[in-house]
Amino acid sequence: MQTQTIETPGGRFRVRLDGPAQAPVLVFSNSLGTTLEMWDAQAQHFAQTHRVLRYDTRGHGGSVVSQGPYSLEQLGGDVLALLDALGIAKASFCGISMGGITGLWLGVHAGERLSHLVVCNSAAKIGTAEGWQTRSALVREKGTAAMAELAASSPGRWFTESFIAAQPARVATAQGWIAGIAPEGYAACCDALAQADLREAIATIRVPTLLIAGASDPVTTVADAQAMQRAIAGARLAEVPASHLSNLEAPAAFDNALAAFLATGA
Ligand SMILES: O=C(O)CC1=CCC(=O)O1
DSSP, rough: OOOEEETTTEEEEEEEESSSSTSEEEEEEEOOOOGGGGOOOOHHHHTTTTTEEEEOOTTSSTTTOOSSSOOOOHHHHHHHHHHHHTTOOEEEEEEEHHHHHHOOOOOOOOOOEEEEEEEOOOOOOOOOHHHHHHHHHHHHTTTHHHHHHHHHHHHHHHHHHHHHHHHHHHHHHHHHHHHTTHHHHHHHHHHHHHHOOOTTGGGOOOEEEEEEEEEOOOOSSSSHHHHHHSSTOEEEEEEEOOSSSSSSSHHHHHHHHHHHHHHHHH
């Protein structure tokens, strides 16, 4: 099956569904500057056991690029609207980086819709408000030229030096995603990250939670994941040999950690 467009009250979303229609649903949520294609390897793997739902986050890929700023509540609400539109009462959710903090918001505010929560390469607060405000202002000022600059610098934020040297084609594919993101959509998601701070709220999460951290992630560190583990009752932590986009850099370790957790049948 190819991608399709789902209309929600908040706008249209580009989604892709794979796997048996009756299988338990597993939602994948992308990071800032990527698209649902970042989950190609995981979709292939988990479509054996799950109905896999991937979507382009608001402002990204083929989904709605509404005027910003966006908020984390809006990004989380988009997931609930998609589940509602597709008639899905409950799902497992796996998000990376911005997708991960979106998952934390869902765990806090809509835990009854989740059977498993997987938060990858993320944190309850990512970076600083000033850093995100600077980035969103730059993108709004320079438009597509800024997106080209971000594409050029993205390998250093996303992958280890050794992966960049060994896998130039995969790195170039990922750079192509960010280069194609609409500037306003990217900037508006930076606005959401500037405001997002769930450091206190995550203590209320009662959904079975797995945290996946990249051992060499300079953006959202292992220490960030350990802090979340201390805050979320019963949360597990898996460390994989990768930088920030760990599902792309270490897919086997990532998939093994995710599969073992999903098999715990929460
Ligand atoms: O800055 C980046 O590209 C890394 C990142 C931070 C949040 C996110 O989703 O990606």
